[in-house]
Amino acid sequence: MNKQHGVAIVMAMGVVALAAMAATAIMVSQSTWARQRQLESEHAQALLIVQAGVDWVRAVLADDKRRGNVDHLGEPWALRLPPMPVDNGELAGHIEDQQGAFNVNGLARDGKIDLAQLERFKRLLNLLDLPGELAASLADWIDSDRETQPQGGAEDAYYLSLDPPHLAANRLLLDVEELAQVRGFDAGVRARLEPFLSALPAATELNVNTASAEVLAATLEGLDLAAARDLVASRERTYFRDVADFTARLPKGASADNASISVSSAYFMATMRVNFGDAQASGVALLARPDSKWPKILWCKTS
Template identity: 30%
Template sequence: MRPPCRPSDTGNGGFVLVNALVIVAALAMLATLLLVRAEGGRARLQAGLEADQLTLALDAFEALALTRLARDTTPTDYPGDSWDSPAAEGATPLPLARGTVTGRISDLQGRFNINWLSDPGNQLAADTFDRLLRQLALPAQTAEAIRRFLRPGGPGNSPQERARWRRLDPPQDPVGGPVLSADQLSGIPGLPARSYDRLRPLITALPGSTRLNVNSAPPEVLAALLPHLPPAALARLITARRQQPFASVEAFLIAARLEAALADEEEADEGEEDPARLTPDHLSVSSAWFRTDSEARLERFSARRTAVLFRAASGQRPELIWQVTTRP
């Protein structure tokens, strides 16, 4: 007699094995997910720490610039002044614990203030701007486009003009008047990028009442301001300024052969002032507005910052007006 057959458990064993493999695979996927999320969190934490360190480095250069400007107690501002030292200019990177920071301080009052053009009655600014663009071999359309952008009310209400602005990305509807930064000119339709790049180092955007610092004005700006001076006379004036900055506006006007402007100032109460005539009220030998451009590098990370500073008087600590930080 044959013994009874025991049922085979091969099928159950295979089922258990499949379940075990599924559980192992699920656990492996879960472990991988946790590792990925942990690595992502670590990377975000590291990036946050790097960003904080870059910000602190940029803050450090900004503090250095504020200190240098506050320590300057001289009545004039010019290239090579105490605040314009090699370290402040960024000629040599300043070492940090894990990186470097470089930067420079720029005198904004030596540049042509485009917000002068927002005043329709400022004929001196309009004429000077036209001469500046001619020196740079820029077309007259460039000056007209910038003036339309800055005039009160904006570029115009014609359908064609408004359509040009609405085709921008994003669409714009400029209202005209003074601007916060000269960088805003880069978005003007019809203004070639090459023209803007040539003009940008010579212009700034400051309050309309700001005077031009003749001690820090570039030769191009001085040439546009002093059309009566022959090139040789202008070169001698710039050389004399480099050797000894002008101590007063009166000294500059005499050197620029503008003694008549001093006489006109004394007789200003006797008649109406010519809006196209240069007067001492348009000029200065010191500056209140400065700009810092700095860059911090930390291993493979970097950040840049532009800031505008206002110093009410020589020897006072400047005030931060605005700053923009960018990270590639």
């Protein structure tokens, strides 16, 4: 074989090899692209199922309202259902009463701190072994003035010293996640505290039928955590029919401010998780249920 012939053969082999490589590369990229497109389409469908799930929750809550005004954990909306099969996937979700949590937005009324509610929040922090100064920082974040609360308060001067600088919000929280911006509410504090909190668009009563022992102990005068747990155990046997039933069943020495408690709720959180094909989607929606009206979506976050 002469040298020229050899070069021609090697080049021809190269051309064939490169053509094959190019063809493979195109096929790979086409299939990745097709795969990507398929995942996007499945994710879009999963999001539609999340939305359908939120509408399902609204129907459940509307139906519950027609059945009566008392809301308790033995009702259908509070059930933890197994994931529901949907075509090519499944939907799992649950509903939580937001008036069973401590509503941080009750700390201020018309921009002014509600001192009784601030004391209750301090009690909750104490029960959870968290520093009491957090109450002052949160109060300043929400109150409309720019004067710093004693013991741990923080207004613009503090937030302007941060990088990047910002201002105190001086309004109600839109969502509990906003606590991340408030002085002292680091990830560890939030993980401990957030299961007990809600951030509703107005001050609300605490639903004693759905509140945790911790929040009950924080809200009621003279009720320690052990007594609050007994009260929850008693509630699991027989829910509280009304506020009078609740106060009659309080242990000696404990007292409630009747204006701050209730046995019914108007705010709920729906949490949805969907698997569809190979895609996943999730959604969280805050729902308001005004009297005899279809529940409203106040906000909905999906991913």
